[in-house]
Amino acid sequence: MGSITNAGDNSKVDVLVVGAGPAGMMAVTWFARCGIKAKIVDKRGTKIYNGQADGLQCRTLEILDSFEFADRAWKEGNHMLEICLWNPGRDGVIRRSDRIPDTIPGISRFQQLVLHQGRIERFFLDSLKDHSDIRVERGVLPQSLTFDESKAEDDDAYPIKVTLKHLTEDEINPPQSNATKCGAAPSDGLYRSNMAPDDTEELLNKTANDKVGTQETIQAKYMIGCDGAHSWTRKQLGYTLDGEQTDYIWGVLDIIPITDFPDIRQRCAIHSANSGSVMVIPRENKLVRLYIQMTTTEKGGEPVDRTNITPAMILECANRTLAPYKLSYEYCDWWTAYQIGQRVGSNFSKNERIFLAGDAVHTHSPKAGQGMNVSMQDTYNLCWKISAVLNGTADRRILKTYQSERRRIAQDLIAFDHKFSRLFSGRPAKDMMDEAGISMEEFKNAFEKGNLFASGVAVDYGASLIVAKDGSSIDQGDGTDVGVINSKRAVSKQQLATNVKLGMRMPSFKVLNQSDARPWHFQEILRSTGQWRLVVFAGDVSDKGQMSRVQKLGETLAANDSFISRFTPASKPINSVIEILTIHSAPRASTELHDFHDIFHPYSKRDGWDYWKIYADDISYHEGHGKAYENYGVDKKKGCAVILRPDQYVSWVGELEDVQDMDRFFSGFMKM
Amino acid sequence: MGSITNAGDNSKVDVLVVGAGPAGMMAVTWFARCGIKAKIVDKRGTKIYNGQADGLQCRTLEILDSFEFADRAWKEGNHMLEICLWNPGRDGVIRRSDRIPDTIPGISRFQQLVLHQGRIERFFLDSLKDHSDIRVERGVLPQSLTFDESKAEDDDAYPIKVTLKHLTEDEINPPQSNATKCGAAPSDGLYRSNMAPDDTEELLNKTANDKVGTQETIQAKYMIGCDGAHSWTRKQLGYTLDGEQTDYIWGVLDIIPITDFPDIRQRCAIHSANSGSVMVIPRENKLVRLYIQMTTTEKGGEPVDRTNITPAMILECANRTLAPYKLSYEYCDWWTAYQIGQRVGSNFSKNERIFLAGDAVHTHSPKAGQGMNVSMQDTYNLCWKISAVLNGTADRRILKTYQSERRRIAQDLIAFDHKFSRLFSGRPAKDMMDEAGISMEEFKNAFEKGNLFASGVAVDYGASLIVAKDGSSIDQGDGTDVGVINSKRAVSKQQLATNVKLGMRMPSFKVLNQSDARPWHFQEILRSTGQWRLVVFAGDVSDKGQMSRVQKLGETLAANDSFISRFTPASKPINSVIEILTIHSAPRASTELHDFHDIFHPYSKRDGWDYWKIYADDISYHEGHGKAYENYGVDKKKGCAVILRPDQYVSWVGELEDVQDMDRFFSGFMKM
Structure with a gap:
């Protein structure tokens, strides 16, 4: 195992992208359209098939449409039109208190929709095939990274050297099936961090990879680490994620619901009087995702061991919040339990040669439906710039705007998510005098404001050499x-x-x-x-x-x-x-x-x-x-x-x- | 050559469809959705790739949408919004006399568009694959047909027996390329009848057909001949097409035009004073189709030998009509010359067991953009009925409504096309007193009325056991x-x-x-x-x-x-x-x-x-x-x-x- 292959000319690429999730796929999609020689590798054996991120915001759909495949998402996804807020009345029983539009009318020609991340990856893969020779190389793990900083400003240099290992089947995690009947879910439905792409992969496609078990060394002009919250690339650069590490514990169920709750096909935020909160996200294929609060204290208190959590426990929590309505299911597509904080990367690049994007530089709660969106928008911002520099039409100085523009967005996102998470997880105030409780009016306002933020169309990049705007x-x-x-x-x-x-x-x-x-x-x-x-x-x-x-x-x-x-x-x-x-x-x-x-x-x-x-x-x-x-x-x-x-x-x-x-x-x- | 294979159970099918053009594809698409065991064969070695029919009318798009792929046509096709009529002024020089909407506003949620038939076939093929095991078997020629009329009313019987020959490569016509520079088109761009599918086929896909050179015998409950104007199936039944056989001679060019004519991206009907007419149909991929009148007398007069017609001759005719504007091209995708009459089949079925559809029962000018549409609508009408009978939910008597409904439509189409063709080909009247000339007002009215007819949404099926309507x-x-x-x-x-x-x-x-x-x-x-x-x-x-x-x-x-x-x-x-x-x-x-x-x-x-x-x-x-x-x-x-x-x-x-x-x-x- 581990012989070094002589890859000849293929050892030199313009850009090496590590990680083929949404951020990585967006990156190479730009490169495909701009004629850039790019290589993309992913340690997973296959693309993902269930679970994971699923919300597509207006601006993301506009971007996908600029690559001519938003229509596929629009057709397959579940459109979310209305949000219903449910709160306890004076009798403590939940009732619908508000209906508000999910996407603010007029802000975009698209409205928010929900579609499984695996389908989005499919659209990217198909589009890559139509426009380039770039293909995702799977089961590939980066082993070492060296960077010659002295050559950072030399346009013709390949200052980056990365050794890649092509994993054998045994080295790639075994496949998991999370589709299961109620109560019979496998215990490995529990993941270290929510939505980790590694955890729901299918079998490695065994055909036609003669590199298995070998190593190769790649020289690159640029590199992008889109390798998730536990980013290998970030670790090589020694950069940190700053922010809080913990939050409430949440359970997630992707089920076909059987319920008398009338708004199960609406996006709902449900605050019960004393039994926590539930968010309902209706999805494609009759599925509904439920985010279910498992603890009512943020930190400390009774420590809950997440490894003991089962779908039955999550369902029981959901039923406590939804009472007097009843919820059950025959079919569960996926489930998990997570606890996550809001963190943002200290640096988004090394000398504007090695960049970080997506979860590698920001982590936050999935409930705002932002994960996939902000990640794709990171590389959407970055990669036309890299392409312009590589194609010789723009100066390298434009690359600094990536950190200026996107780190600011990440900071805003984290602040928003922090506030929203706490408003959503808190106990509703009983009355005006109940200061420990959350004001439902404040929650509604935050929700509406959050919708504009979340849509992505409110993004406002600052003055720079590519935005001729007043101010600093x-x-x-x-x-x-x-x-x-x-x-x-x-x-x-x-x-x-x-x-x-x-x-x-x-x-x-x-x-x-x-x-x-x-x-x-x-x-x-x-x-x-x-x-x-x-x-x-x-x-x-x-x-x-x-x-x-x-x-x-x-x-x-x-x-x-x-x-x-x-x-x-x-x-x-x-x-x-x-x-x-x-x-x-x-x-x-x-x-x-x-x-x-x-x-x-x-x-x-x-x-x-x-x-x-x-x-x-x-x-x-x-x-x-x-x-x-x-x-x-x-x-x-x-x-x-x-x-x-x-x-x-x-x-x-x-x-x-x-x-x-x-x-x-x-x-x-x-x-x- | 010609050994009989023992196909076992595969020799029995519910329905055998002969011909995989739009009518045949629509037929099996229904069967795929209704769970019917169908077999479809075509003598051509591949699907078609250029030339041919291209107009998709509103109703057709509604139908494709009911199978969930109209969006692909909508996205790829060229939308036609406006018609411009050009007529000679008193000075004999052509000028734009009218702009009218191409699709009457409000009649459908779709508007007419133009997309090459080969793409439509692609959408059908993809949809078949998604919904069934039915695959088009190409390079297959029917050899003999026997029908046991005595079993026609027996629901369980297979009264139809057809021998099929799997052609060798030599037996399938060699491929032709019609993409050519101006003046250098191959002489085989001339076809026996307009838009004949046989004439633009690509190479037979040589892989994976172990039946090549063999024969097989198929037993079927039902059979549909969608095998074109020269229908083999129709000939076996001894049925005729009735109507006129000739018309003016027209040339067709599919080109990327280089011209100062301002309406080249509009649908145009251009009548010159003395040099015939031109119809402009803008298409996808920058192409424009031009129908160019090559003769000014309908029959008799100087006989024109169509085998002598070249693209250069057609272009010259076009320039005469378009003067003072100039037209040339560097790229020609396809061209032909044709002469066709309006004819309709005497019978659309034999004992409601063997049916004919599409060009096999109606031929007409392509200029109204009806060919592909009416053909697909034939089998769209027929095949849910056959499926219902086969699935045991409906009585065989409903099958008679196919001829009642669709032969009436064919008769209306032929009458419309006859009138329209003559108005379009005639010389414009010089003034009110010029009785031999065509009134441009009458032409405009016919064009507008024709648009409603052509849209397909005006179809009004008569009273029957499946339409509870007054009257006979x-x-x-x-x-x-x-x-x-x-x-x-x-x-x-x-x-x-x-x-x-x-x-x-x-x-x-x-x-x-x-x-x-x-x-x-x-x-x-x-x-x-x-x-x-x-x-x-x-x-x-x-x-x-x-x-x-x-x-x-x-x-x-x-x-x-x-x-x-x-x-x-x-x-x-x-x-x-x-x-x-x-x-x-x-x-x-x-x-x-x-x-x-x-x-x-x-x-x-x-x-x-x-x-x-x-x-x-x-x-x-x-x-x-x-x-x-x-x-x-x-x-x-x-x-x-x-x-x-x-x-x-x-x-x-x-x-x-x-x-x-x-x-x-x-x-x-x-x-x-």
Whole structure:
């Protein structure tokens, strides 16, 4: 065992990703789309099949849609529309006290849904296969890591060396089946930390792995540790997770419920008078997940030995909370018991060469449905940046914004989860005078506010060299300095697009394709391709004066010395680095594609003109009027210009004439 | 060559389907969902990959959605929203004279789209694999057919015997590639009849067919010939296609166009003054299909030899019509030239044992985008009926309705196509006095009317034992008698649901799931499972009197002697033959699932109560108010009851108390 294979050229990769959970899969999905040579390994023998994280928030669905597979999640998942709050009345009996929408209406074109993590991994795997040669290598354990810090700033260097061991079948944990009848669940349904991916894996696919039992050494330019709460990568770097380690003990049941409780297919937060709380999360395939509070004190008190917990005990707890309603089941898909704290990583990267993402840098309660989402959003933020650096279009300095942007989010998440967990686990106050109890009004407010936070659309990245926003990058992020010196700083005019908020993701409204009248949500046009976008709100092009402003912009952008020409390699199509998308506000039928300068619908020898770049803010035949200008807060007559990052976050807003400022913005980090 | 294999039990099948184009695939898709043992063979070596039919009409998309894969077509296809009509002005130069919506707003939740037939076949193949063991056997040619007419009415008999030959590679036509640069197209781009599937096939997949070169004999209870315009099955039966054999000659180009013509991404009908007509059909993957008129006289005149036609000639014709605009291309995906007439089959079945469907019984011009649609709708109509007979729930008499319903549709189609083709091919009238010319106003009217017809949603099946409608089944169908004697005839009360039209497909509006508030288009609930549906419009159940009517209906339906109990095998779930779906009009929050009798949300030992049977006509959080009662034309207070066929066509409408009439309806054809 353990011979070193000579992997030849395959020993060098642009990026090595350790861990093929949602964060790792998102990472290589970006690399697949950006043409980066990436390798992804996972110690598990198979992808996971049940249990685990399951909530998909609005922003996550928007991101999956930018890779063109949100529709699969939308179709298979259980949509969550309504939250019901149940509290004890004066008689101590629980009753429904509120119904509130689960997703705040209007914040996204998607609503929160629930779908098992294994399905999300399946969509990623299929998408990888469609777009690249990257495949997940399973049963692979990293053994050692060396990093040559002196070469960190050398673009051409491979400063990272990792030895990988291809496990034999015996070395991979045996499979477990947690599908079981009530009371007959296997005792190994209990895990060290909640949702640990290791614990529900299926048999290793035994075919076609001739590397089994061998070791190989990989040289990489970059590395990302997406290897979970017990991250091996983090340990090699000597970084810590800071925060509290404990919380109440919770049981989790994934069952097909048999119950007279009327809201079992709703998301419910149930506070009983004295028997703890239950959260109900309806899922796909008739399943319902129940989070059931097993202890009523946070720390200390009677120590509960989690190893003694059984599904029958969890069910009994649930029935105490749900009384007078009754709950039982014939089919249990998965169960566990967990105790978890809120912790966040001290560092998200080593020299912007080795990065940590997902559970490796933040742990928190699963009840807010954030785990999978924040993890995927970490690498969604990171990997277009790494790709741009590797592809030679951006300077390495943009990589610092990963920690600045995402560590701040992790800190916010942990603070939110800490507060929410305690409100949810506490005993309801009997009356105004009961200070030890939790105010149900306060809980409801926290729940509603939490929903906006949890949706992911409220994320607001701070000022940096890629977000031309006022103020200090240090204050607006996690403390990292990612700013631009003032003399080189591009200046945004937020007032020109009041609802296209700098630092936030571009909202989506329907616009019509100029050439074929098809309505598109504008986000659907903003695919994750690695391209930056210059969105030209061309205004009322049926007005001659306005049209001449637009044509002048076109001529400037098309010139040989424009930032678009300068930052696009001569061998590549003119829109390959920065894509220009136009939305005008004139009636669609009042203008024609060929009225616009060619730069707005570039010509190619094989495919003719591009019919998918110019859109109108007009009424559609079947799907109403998107009212994009009104909703984006842009003046219909004179329009404006917007720069979007490859991840759809807003970098800059200005006038159609502010080409010098656009140039200043891109020149701040782009390379010729 | 030609040894007879002993196939054992595999020699007996419930249904043999010959031909794996859209009609054949739709047939076996039904069989897969209904648990029928079916075999499907095709003489081609592979599925098709380019060219061929491509228009998907609204009703077809509704049907694909009932099998849960319309979303794939919706995502991949090119949506057609607007039609532009171009006609010569007084100066003889073409200009845009009209813009009209391609799909009439409001007639369906889908709009027409264009997607290559090969992709549709792919969706069918994937769906077959997900739901059954049925696989298409390719390179299989039927050799002989014998039919024992004396056993036609014996439910247990296998009166059909077919000998099949598994072709060797040499016997299957060699592959052709039609992807070519302008002017360099292979001369075999010319086909005997338009869109013949044989002509664009790829190489036979050489792996894993140990039957190659052998023969086998199949015994079948039923057989369906979906084997195209030159149907072998039809020839064995000695049936003819009646109608005209010729038409103008048309050229077809599938190209990525390079043109200054502004509407190249719209569906366009272009009449030039003297140079014929062009139809533009924008497609997926930047392609555009152009139908180009090559002759200006219908018959006689200078005979054009189609074998001399080249893509360059077709392009030249197109440029004559499109002048002063210019058209060229670098990439041509496929091309052909065709001449076709309108013909319809004399008989659609032999003793309701051997059926013909699709091109085997109707041929017509492809320009109306009907070919694939009407063909799939043929077997969509037929195969739930065959399944019901085979599964023992329905009497063989229902099979006669196939010819009555579908031959009538074919006749209507042929009449429409005949008129439309001539209007499209004719020279535009110069003025009111120009009687030899075509009135462009008349053409526009025909086009708009044609759009409703072509959508498929206007289909209105006549009175029969499965449509309880007034009037004569002979007059309302193709002349076949499929009526019920008056004393046994169920009587509908159309006025109770004025927009749920007897004989037409159930329209779709959004309703909310009572248990989780999710909005669904009601058609999404009407999956193609083979189940009949009793739709209970329960009215305002917050009114006690109304609720007691509903509960009384529930008690009657749940009784042991009810038609539901009688027609459902004791071993099967109570909703397996007739599913009850409820839509009430009370505010959703005013009632609970458990307020309703169990029969409306049946209990199962493993899965508890069924949360997916009761819906509310109420406002949703994110998708507005479906206003289902208003749109269906049903009284909000008192509701009504509706019976739907497994293919979503409306059979009967009555009061909640008309249980005897429901019973009479089902007793007319169901078997215990």
